[in-house]
Amino acid sequence: MPLAVQLSVVIITFNEEKNIARCINSVYEIADEILVVDSYSTDRTREICLQKGVRYIQHLFEGHIEQKNFALSQATYPYVLSLDADEALSKELIASIQIIKRNWTTDGYTMNRLSSYAGKWVRHCGWYPDRKIRLWDIRKGMWGGYNPHDKVVMQEGSTLGHLNGDILHHAYQNASELVSKIQKYSSIYASANRFKKKSSPVKIAYKSIFAFFRNYILQAGFLDGYEGFIISVSNANGVFYKYTKLYEINQMLTVSLIITTYNRKEALELVLLSVLNQTDMPDEIIIADDGSMPDTAQMIRSYAKKFPVPLLHCWHEDNGFRLAEIRNKAIAMAKSEYMIMVDGDMVLSSNFIKSHKKAATKGYFLQGSRVLLSEKVTRRSIENKRIDFWPFQQGITNRFNAMHMPILSKVFSVHQGKFSLKGIRGCNMAFWKEDAMKVNGFNENFVGWGREDSEFAVRLFNNNIRRRNLKFGGVAYHLYHPEHTRDCLAVNQMLLQKSIDEQLKFCDKGINRHILQHEKVSVNE
Structure with missing residues (x-):
């Protein structure tokens, strides 16, 4: 009415x-x-x-x-x-x-x-x-x-x-005012869309050219005479600067590579050699050590001298399988904004870090895959310190996961559904540190092998952080080892189901206490 x-x-x-x-x-x-x-x-x-x-x-x-x-x-x-x-x-x-x-x-x-x-x-x-x-x-x-x-x-x-x-x-009133506003807005656009949207030299070029064509031809800017020409050129200039600034600011991503390990220094050494072989180095490497013997620490110290970036050893006393806790301690120690997490038996292809960084997007965590090596290939690789694998050699499975194709990676690295736990593995996973803090990291109520990765993903999902699978990139080769004992799997499955049923967003025993402890240590130092 x-x-x-x-x-x-x-x-x-x-x-x-x-x-x-x-x-x-x-x-x-x-x-x-x-x-x-x-x-x-x-x-x-x-x-x-x-x-x-x-x-x-x-x-x-x-x-x-x-x-x-x-x-x-x-x-x-x-x-x-x-x-x-x-x-x-x-x-x-x-x-x-x-x-x-x-x-x-x-x-x-x-x-x-x-x-x-x-x-x-x-x-x-x-x-x-x-x-x-x-x-x-x-x-x-x-x-x-x-x-x-x-x-x-x-x-x-x-x-x-x-x-x-x-x-x-x-x-x-004039071109100076128009260009000044364009510069201001392009900077705001780049800051607001950092790691939310992608840019590239090709995108910068075609977006800028099309902006002028659209404004001046398709939208008949030529009918406004001189003013229409200036506006069309300025608008194209604005598109050029906003995507250029976005491209540059997206290159400034800082990355911590977290490598988990436990008493397998021969495998860890291959992983470190593969990190040294990266085309794009992380800003720091943190070894999350679940209680290894002193020989692992000695080996890490020897390799720290070879790295152009900090190689840090995060260790706690051996008290059984406490993977969630040592991961949280490593994340608390990390100084970068983006975490790439692998196991200490995952040999990385030379473009592993570069692929992960390129796929990093705000609002998503990234799930990579693995290529399985046979026991024989693993043994020879450790003996010869060999890190150069290729998709069609004998003794590997999951050959499809060994393909590195950047163009196809853009097409197939897509959103994996709202709540999919299929293939969730912490052995090749990446996420924003702020997202890990939001869910309080990994749930330290998990003891023994199994389901701690999936439960972490559940809480990410419940905080509207989505999953993206990294395909044709982030290739990593998994060294063979016997399967872990599954004595705790039933209990861990119950913890996982509780997070699903109650739609938990936060765990009570997580990273927050290590963040506080780390801050105290930093102050004392």
């Missing part, structure tokens, strides 16, 4: 003395309240607002979305028109809003935005109609999106209408 409404016009500002008066003047005819939320301007913005008789609040700026939602929270009426200070209403849009105020029928209304460059209204280049939700019932939606490209996000099922008339956006 239609109803008459009162309307709050909400405007956020910072040093907008050139624009704010025009914005305020354009809304007098439709506003029952004009609210300006200012980020402590240092020009005449405050003075002008007070002269205009608006309600004026100062609030520290934490981001466009945060500031606009704060402004909504201060509005007197639930029906709000939100504007930026460099915007104003056309006469036609004012008339449309006056009608809607007397006859409100939906949850919100969209309107077109018309932007200017150097005083000329631009109707092509993808700039128009630029439809926006700016008038709505704030009980039905709030500001969302990502900074600074915010948008109004309505609740599911909300209804929308469209109003005639335009928001007049006085955008840029």
Whole structure:
């Protein structure tokens, strides 16, 4: 049923003395309240607002979305028109809003935005109609999106209408202003999408070229003359910089390689040799040692001198199979943001670290595979310190897992379903340290072999951290050994099932106590 409404016009500002008066003047005819939320301007913005008789609040700026939602929270009426200070209403849009105020029928209304460059209204280049939700019932939606490209996000099922008339956006006076804004936004885009989106030299090139073609040809920017050409070139320039900055910032990933071991220094030595052979070294290597004899520590010390990065030994006393605990201690020690975890009998192909780093994506953990070596091949490899294996030699199984094909890896390294535990193995797994902290690491209630990897994955899933399988990359060869005893498997299976049934997100006995202990040690040192 239609109803008459009162309307709050909400405007956020910072040093907008050139624009704010025009914005305020354009809304007098439709506003029952004009609210300006200012980020402590240092020009005449405050003075002008007070002269205009608006309600004026100062609030520290934490981001466009945060500031606009704060402004909504201060509005007197639930029906709000939100504007930026460099915007104003056309006469036609004012008339449309006056009608809607007397006859409100939906949850919100969209309107077109018309932007200017150097005083000329631009109707092509993808700039128009630029439809926006700016008038709505704030009980039905709030500001969302990502900074600074915010948008109004309505609740599911909300209804929308469209109003005639335009928001007049006085955008840029010259090329310097346009390029400055493009540089600012490209930096924000790169930071906001670090490890969430991928970039590459090829992507930078084709995205930039297509951006100009789309704006100038497909969106008829040529009809706007000189201004359309400048805008199209600048937009392409913006695409170039945002993907270039994203590519560069994604290269700055820091990696800790965690290698678990227990009294098998001959196998561990092969693994260390394979790490020395990497095309892309990790930032540090941590040996997570579940209580090996002193000869393992001696061997690690001898190899530490050969490594160009720190090789650290994380050891605790032998008290039975406590893999979860030693992993947590190693993760607590790690200084990098990304953890790649392998067992001490996994010989790494030369591009192992590079493949993992390239596939690292925020919101995912990575599950790699393994190539199984026979007992005979394993024995000869240890005797000869051989680390060069290939897919078609005798004495290996899982040959498909030995294929390294970067192009196919992009295609087949895909999301493995919302809750799939098939093939979960900690012997070749990678994850963000912050995600491990979120679930409190591995569950130290697991004693003896079995299911600790799957239970860790369950809690990651329950925290909306998804799984991606690494295919045709991250190749690692598993040295043969007899199977572990499975005396504790039934109990461990019950722990796993408990995490599944109760949808646990956090374990009570995990990494947090080692983080605190590590911080104490660091302070004492």
